[in-house]
Amino acid sequence: MDWNDTPTQTAFRQEVREFIQQRLPNRYRPNADGVPAKGIWEEDRALGTDEEKRASADWVAALRERHWIAPAWPKEYGGAGLTPMEQFLFKLEMTEAEVPSGLPMAVGMLGPTLMVHGTEEQRQEHLPKILSGEVVWAQGYSEPGAGSDLASLTTRATRDGDEYVVNGQKIWTSYAHVADWLFVLVRTDPDAVKHRGISFLLMPRDTPGLSVRPLVNAAFEHHLNETFFDDVRVPVRNRVGEENRGWYVAMTLLDHERSNVTTAVQTKRTINRLIEYANGKGKEQSRIDRLSSIRTAIADRFIEAEVMFNFSLRIISMQVRGLIPNYEASVSKLFGSELTQSLANTGVRAFGLYGQVWDPEHPRAPLNAEHVYSYVNSIPRTIAAGSSEIQRGIIATRGLGLPRG
Ligand SMILES: Cc1cc2nc3c(=O)[nH]c(=O)nc-3n(C[C@H](O)[C@H](O)[C@H](O)COP(=O)(O)OP(=O)(O)OC[C@H]3O[C@@H](n4cnc5c(N)ncnc54)[C@H](O)[C@@H]3O)c2cc1C
Structure with missing residues (x-):
């Protein structure tokens, strides 16, 4: 190409x-x-x-x-x-x-799902408000006992006339505290095979019985939440797709660019910024001159960032040819998330004790503490959106043709 x-x-x-x-x-x-x-x-x-x-x-x-x-x-x-x-x-x-x-929830997930599975009324109600930025959405899929194995979810929706009554709990609901609406997977048929008894519901966050509690992360930030449903009443017209077919609605393949180029470019820029700073303004603080192990680690990250960019190019070249990336997207997710973590590790080590200054405004914090912040904040990168183990499973079976364990 x-x-x-x-x-x-x-x-x-x-x-x-x-x-x-x-x-x-x-x-x-x-x-x-x-x-x-x-x-x-x-x-x-x-x-x-x-x-x-x-x-x-x-x-x-x-x-x-x-x-x-x-x-x-x-x-x-x-x-x-x-x-x-x-x-x-x-x-x-x-x-x-x-x-x-x-945030990707409305534009990247819900919008395309409504285009494929929504009613005309649902599209007219929700799509313009996503485009105007008036309404923010959160994704309520994961539960304490259902993450990688999402189809095990147990939040229950029971039909009562024209409404569903929802009871249960979701977890890791990103930005639910700033969202106006949630799209939620619920179990509507507990007797069916697990993928088949699930439905996809839309509900305003201020629906009575729906409560959102903060989960503060290791960087002392509040992005994540637990969401509880206590007899939450949702009109049946807020169901997307058929009853008990919600799994397939949620898995709608999005016609989006999937190269992960954002991570690729971010890592390249971060490593270049580190090199420039450590050789210039931050020379006094950096340990690059003294420790060859740091120099080697920086060189490794630099090369890995280039490799990551090439994974992105591979995926977009497939999409341009009309191919759908499969295990290739897993390779990029796995490699990019682990690289983000190791780059943060290298960035912290490059500045010794200065690397641990947490306050971004502190005059001794190298690069406004970006590496120590990323060190803590990148931990979930290898869990969210499919953990590294799940990605390795996909690469092993679909990419390498190895048998399932
Ligand atoms: C920052 C962040 C944001 C998130 N945002 C949202 C959100 O907005 N909405 C939402 O619904 N969810 C969200 N999630 C949840 C996310 O989808 C789950 O955390 C993820 O699917 C993993 O599920 P789990 O946490 O239950 O871990 P588990 O599935 O319990 O996994 C625990 C460990 O077991 C391993 N494991 C599990 N199954 C296998 C297997 N088959 N083979 C090998 N190893 C396996 C995993 O890799 C992991 O190491 C978010 C998570 C994070 C960290």
């Missing part, structure tokens, strides 16, 4: 760059050392100060003008209808500029 841009691709990249330059609010721009901002517009919109709320609204308005809230959605649904290659370039440029990603 020829990786040189066509004239159209060059023009598109330029358009994205200029857009970011002109419209990205300061709140979401990297600092002078290139360290990315932490703000997430969905969170700002719900919990931010007036200024943060304004930044969130400005950014949503800018994206909406170009239909770039949902770059992959077809134009008929208000998306930009970008091809996988254009989506790839769009993400690449956004990541190169260190623009924080939005």
